[in-house]
Amino acid sequence: MKVLVNNDLVRREDVRIDFEDRGYQFGDGIYEVVRIYKGIAYELNEHINRFYRSAIEIGITPPQSKNELKGKLEEVIKENKLLDGGIYFQMTRGVAPRKHQYEKGITPNLIAYPLYFTRPEKQQNEGVSVLTADDLRWQRCDIKSLNLLYNIMMKQNAHENGAFETIFIRDEFVTEGTSTNIFMMKDNVIRTHPANNNILNGITRMKILQLLNKEHITYEEKLFTKQELLDADEVFITSTTSEVMPVTKIDGQIIGNGKPGMNTMKIHEFLLEEINTIQIEAL
CATH class of the missing domain: 3.20.10.10 (D-amino Acid Aminotransferase, subunit A, domain 2)
Structure with missing residues (x-):
């Protein structure tokens, strides 16, 4: 399985998460799940729009543009030869010393990977x-x-x-x-x-x-x-x-x-x- 970590596609076994990532410690982040039918991401633009809305609401500025994120997600689908299932992606506020408050300028962390399931x-x-x-x-x-x-x-x-x-x-x-x-x-x-x-x-x-x-x-x-x-x-x-x-x-x-x-x-x-x-x- 290939996983998107920020801008890079890596093997799942090579993924490393920093223990001070605020998503890991506080759940400080956002996510989406997109359905894949025959290799096509259904309503992908709508999911990305909602993802960016959620980010804005909690004060995260995604480093990628919507089109860049869309392209990266499509790479995940293609690299994993995903025909039926879904794709999960999330963005955390990033890595920072563990305090409830945070300093401005933290670099967000993005991760995305395939989900394998069929219609129930x-x-x-x-x-x-x-x-x-x-x-x-x-x-x-x-x-x-x-x-x-x-x-x-x-x-x-x-x-x-x-x-x-x-x-x-x-x-x-x-x-x-x-x-x-x-x-x-x-x-x-x-x-x-x-x-x-x-x-x-x-x-x-x-x-x-x-x-x-x-x-x-x-x-x-x-x-x-x-x-x-x-x-x-x-x-x-x-x-x-x-x-x-x-x-x-x-x-x-x-x-x-x-x-x-x-x-x-x-x-x-x-x-x-x-x-x-x-x-x-x-x-």
Whole structure:
């Protein structure tokens, strides 16, 4: 495996991380995961734009331009002959003596490497169960930072209890999952949490909203409660790795008829058609 370390592609076994890197000690950094289909990075520009937004929000100035970063990520894909999976990249503030505060002028550290996984077709076809939990995270969830401890705790809790995901509830309203955005459908209207500081505006979330507009499907970016979620006709979650994932059970309660909803499956088809079109255009 070849890994990008700042501007160099090196073998994984040759990667060295300084123990005073602020990402290692404080989680002081940002990251992205991009889906790869047939060697093509899907929505790469959108991921890079969000990456730079996160960097600006926490005061990191990437040394590479967006085009330079894009070129380096494409090198990682090509060098690793990555056809299906993803690419992970992160940037930390850099190496500095361990203090909470930091001096200006620290050189950020960039790392990127391939992820090997495939579409979770079985779960997409059968639907998944999820749990809910209080949203105890900080209130800048719009920044895709390395600080994911509570997300990890709740994801692990879901895993240990046979669930796919945990959905967060803040002040009685549903926000998002540990690594997903959530949608519900009631009476042919789709609802999802507004893109504010309480959620990460997912790249797949944004794409789904574009497709809903294109297909003239009514939706609202509007708050909804846990009870409204439980009473929904259909529920699905979205992410780079899950695409569109039907939710058939929440906290043990069956949603709808307990099977992936027809509208959910159709929306997933719209996304797959979009992905296939981009692949064809890239050839």
